[in-house]
Amino acid sequence: MSDIASTPAPMEGHGGYNRSSSVQAAGSSPTLPLFEQAAAAVPLSSSSEAIVIADYGSSEGHNSLAPLTAAISILRGRIGPERAISVVHTDLPGNDFCALFRTLDSNPGSYLRGDAAIFPSAVGRSFYQQILPSSSVSLGWTSWSVQWLSRLPGPIPDQVQVAYSRDAATRAAYAQQAAEDWRNFLTSRGAELRPGGRLVVLTMALRDDGDFGYRAAVETLYEALLDLVGDGMISSEEMGRMAIPTVARSRADLMAPFSENARFAGLSVGHLDIFEGEDRIWEDFQRDRDAHKFGARWAAFSRASVFPTLAEALDGGLDDRQARTFMDKLEAANAARLAEKPEPMVIPLASMVLVKEGC
Numbered sequence: 197m198s199d200i201a202s203t204p205a206p207m208e209g210h211g212g213y214n215r216s217s218s219v220q221a222a223g224s225s226p227t228l229p230l231f232e233q234a235a236a237a238v239p240l241s242s243s244s245e246a247i248v249i250a251d252y253g254s255s256e257g258h259n260s261l262a263p264l265t266a267a268i269s270i271l272r273g274r275i276g277p278e279r280a281i282s283v284v285h286t287d288l289p290g291n292d293f294c295a296l297f298r299t300l301d302s303n304p305g306s307y308l309r310g311d312a313a314i315f316p317s318a319v320g321r322s323f324y325q326q327i328l329p330s331s332s333v334s335l336g337w338t339s340w341s342v343q344w345l346s347r348l349p350g351p352i353p354d355q356v357q358v359a360y361s362r363d364a365a366t367r368a369a370y371a372q373q374a375a376e377d378w379r380n381f382l383t384s385r386g387a388e389l390r391p392g393g394r395l396v397v398l399t400m401a402l403r404d405d406g407d408f409g410y411r412a413a414v415e416t417l418y419e420a421l422l423d424l425v426g427d428g429m430i431s432s433e434e435m436g437r438m439a440i441p442t443v444a445r446s447r448a449d450l451m452a453p454f455s456e457n458a459r460f461a462g463l464s465v466g467h468l469d470i471f472e473g474e475d476r477i478w479e480d481f482q483r484d485r486d487a488h489k490f491g492a493r494w495a496a497f498s499r500a501s502v503f504p505t506l507a508e509a510l511d512g513g514l515d516d517r518q519a520r521t522f523m524d525k526l527e528a529a530n531a532a533r534l535a536e537k538p539e540p541m542v543i544p545l546a547s548m549v550l551v552k553e554g555c
């Protein structure tokens with residue numbers, strides 16, 4: 197049985213996340229120009245040493261291809277075709293790194309195509325600590341990853357997503373963990389970035405009116421879990437342990453470490469914007485009126501990103517014989533409920549550019 201204070205599970209493996217993460221890809225796309233601008237502005241030494249780009253929380257890599265290709269193209273315009281570029285993809289130890297390297301090898305949009313001087317590698321360690329050498333990274337990218345907490349602060353008595361819980365003590369515990377994790381993340385990146393280096397962050401956020409969004413997806417997921425308890429698929433104790441360890445941060449949360457002297461861990465904020473991601477699933481539904489497809493796509497989104505973490509709460513953990521059946525049934529129940537009443541999803545996001553001092 198998994199411990200309630202465990203670390204989150206990675207995304208669904210075997211290409212599952214790559215296949216069902218179009219919501220994340222669409223949400224990140226308005227941030228690509230910020231990464232290109234960072235690639236254009238970052239100071240580069242005149243030596244021939246490799247330029248290091250880090251991709252924090254890469255999962256299986258598909259959604260990293262567009263931002264990395266864009267930034268590498270800008271860098272190539274500055275340094276020419278010969279100089280080595282090292283791309284380091286980082287994620288949790290249990291991430292499916294095989295799927296990542298297959299994606300880099302075979303995807304037609306891979307940044308490796310036509311460039312023999314790019315050297316990809318991977319680090320399987322939590323990014324809430326320093327995981328790359330000090331002052332080694334020129335450019336950092338992280339999308340849809342820092343909303344994942346380093347650990348579950350505890351069960352959520354009335355929900356699976358803390359943003360919709362009415363329990364004040366639980367909300368406070370998750371907020372405190374999120375604040376601590378954000379400071380640790382910034383401290384570690386501050387150590388890894390070179391002077392003048394830049395980190396572009398895209399993460400789940402709270403709208404300025406406090407809305408977390410995804411209301412229908414979260415509500416139907418909770419109801420679908422109750423269905424599975426009712427069917428005897430899972431026990432109420434197992435459901436009681438299920439919690440999604442993600443926290444969306446407000447503008448104030450993101451700025452909190454910088455409030456005293458505008459600098460934190462040698463970093464300053466070059467840009468911060470809270471915006472809403474495009475809901476392409478809803479846009480497609482408005483065109484085709486296919487409610488079944490609408491439900492299936494949002495259920496697949498939840499499956500690929502949060503079901504493995506929920507399955508960790510089964511008596512046998514993620515390796516439980518029933519884990520796959522649990523995920524299949526939860527996906528089907530969730531899809532059916534979402535198809536009953538399609539509605540647009542609010543997708544609040546934050547984009548941020550952090551600049552390392554010293555240049």
Ligand SMILES: C[S@@+](CC[C@H](N)C(=O)[O-])C[C@H]1O[C@@H](n2cnc3c(N)ncnc32)[C@H](O)[C@@H]1O
Nearest residue numbers: 206220253255259287288322323339340341344
């Ligand atoms: C939703 S996926 C985002 C993947 C991709 N960057 C994208 O934009 O679609 C979040 C990723 O962050 C990773 N992650 C969560 N917590 C992490 C941590 N503490 N250290 C490293 N990676 C982490 C997860 O394993 C997962 O692969």
